[in-house]
Amino acid sequence: MGYETVTGIVAREVDTGDADRYLTLLSVEQGRLECYARGIRRQGSKLASQAGLLTYGEFSMYVNKDRRLLTSAKSSESFYGIRKDVEKCAYAMHFLDIARDVIVEAQAFPQALQTLLNTLYALCYKDLQPGFVARAFEMRILAIAGFAPLTDICSVCGAPLGGGKGIGFAVAGGGVVCGSAECRGAASRVGRVVAVSPGALKAISYVSGCGAGQIFQFEISDAVAKELSSIVPEYLRHQFGKAYDKSDEAERYRAFEREMLDLRRGKNGDAKAI
Numbered sequence: 611m612g613y614e615t616v617t618g619i620v621a622r623e624v625d626t627g628d629a630d631r632y633l634t635l636l637s638v639e640q641g642r643l644e645c646y647a648r649g650i651r652r653q654g655s656k657l658a659s660q661a662g663l664l665t666y667g668e669f670s671m672y673v674n675k676d677r678r679l680l681t682s683a684k685s686s687e688s689f690y691g692i693r694k695d696v697e698k699c700a701y702a703m704h705f706l707d708i709a710r711d712v713i714v715e716a717q718a719f720p721q722a723l724q725t726l727l728n729t730l731y732a733l734c735y736k737d738l739q740p741g742f743v744a745r746a747f748e749m750r751i752l753a754i755a756g757f758a759p760l761t762d763i764c765s766v767c768g769a770p771l772g773g774g775k776g777i778g779f780a781v782a783g784g785g786v787v788c789g790s791a792e793c794r795g796a797a798s799r800v801g802r803v804v805a806v807s808p809g810a811l812k813a814i815s816y817v818s819g820c821g822a823g824q825i826f827q828f829e830i831s832d833a834v835a836k837e838l839s840s841i842v843p844e845y846l847r848h849q850f851g852k853a854y855d856k857s858d859e860a861e862r863y864r865a866f867e868r869e870m871l872d873l874r875r876g877k878n879g880d881a882k883a884i
């Protein structure tokens with residue numbers, strides 16, 4: 611029994627009872643942990659404004675055996691710019707989904723938490739495409755969790771690839787595959803093998819190995835962005851053995867937005883009100 615304070619982010623909330631809520635925190639000190647926030651949904655609750663979903667700050671708890679009761683919270687960042695944007699919100703939920711799996715209970719994983727926070731910061735404050743932010747986050751989180759795809763040697767035979775012809779990417783395997791029929795065949799038996807450009811491989815390799823503060827400091831063409839969107843989420847799904855559908859939600863939202871824009875533009879490309 612006793613009190614403890616952790617620094618972290620609210621990564622999930624589940625309502626219970628009339629006014630209470632279970633919170634999942636991803637903390638610097640103890641990794642993932644659950645706590646009970648009594649009365650947080652009551653009007654005027656001090657906890658409500660300081661311990662909402664996505665809030666980063668300090669959380670004090672009363673601990674009894676493996677149960678934690680949230681006693682106070684002090685927010686230092688609420689990512690308001692994400693909350694007020696439906697599309698960004700969908701992406702943020704996708705990042706939290708993944709981070710909750712990578713950061714396990716009672717085990718600090720500061721690198722993963724820092725990646726999550728940097729990503730939310732970029733999504734909130736930087737003028738970047740949310741899809742670009744998502745791919746960078748996914749590639750980086752894969753690397754720090756030990757699942758970076760191979761980009762320079764064939765994932766089947768181990769032969770070095772000099773950016774030669776016929777290189778494929780095995781989305782259900784370990785990364786790139788050389789052009790030999792044996793390797794292609796072996797990789798195809800477990801999953802899709804797609805064509806991959808040197809630009810996409812360069813981006814994957816950069817984000818996997820760059821400094822923590824530099825994961826968004828690269829530029830890619832629209833074609834490479836599209837390529838990464840068809841490779842990275844699926845590769846991540848295979849490596850983590852789980853579908854993260856919040857990202858699909860975000861993509862669907864984007865597609866819907868594009869359709870609306872096309873409709874507004876009409877046939878001749880001029881914008882018009884609908």
Ligand SMILES: [Zn+2]
Binds near residue numbers: 788793
């Ligand atoms: Zn090979």
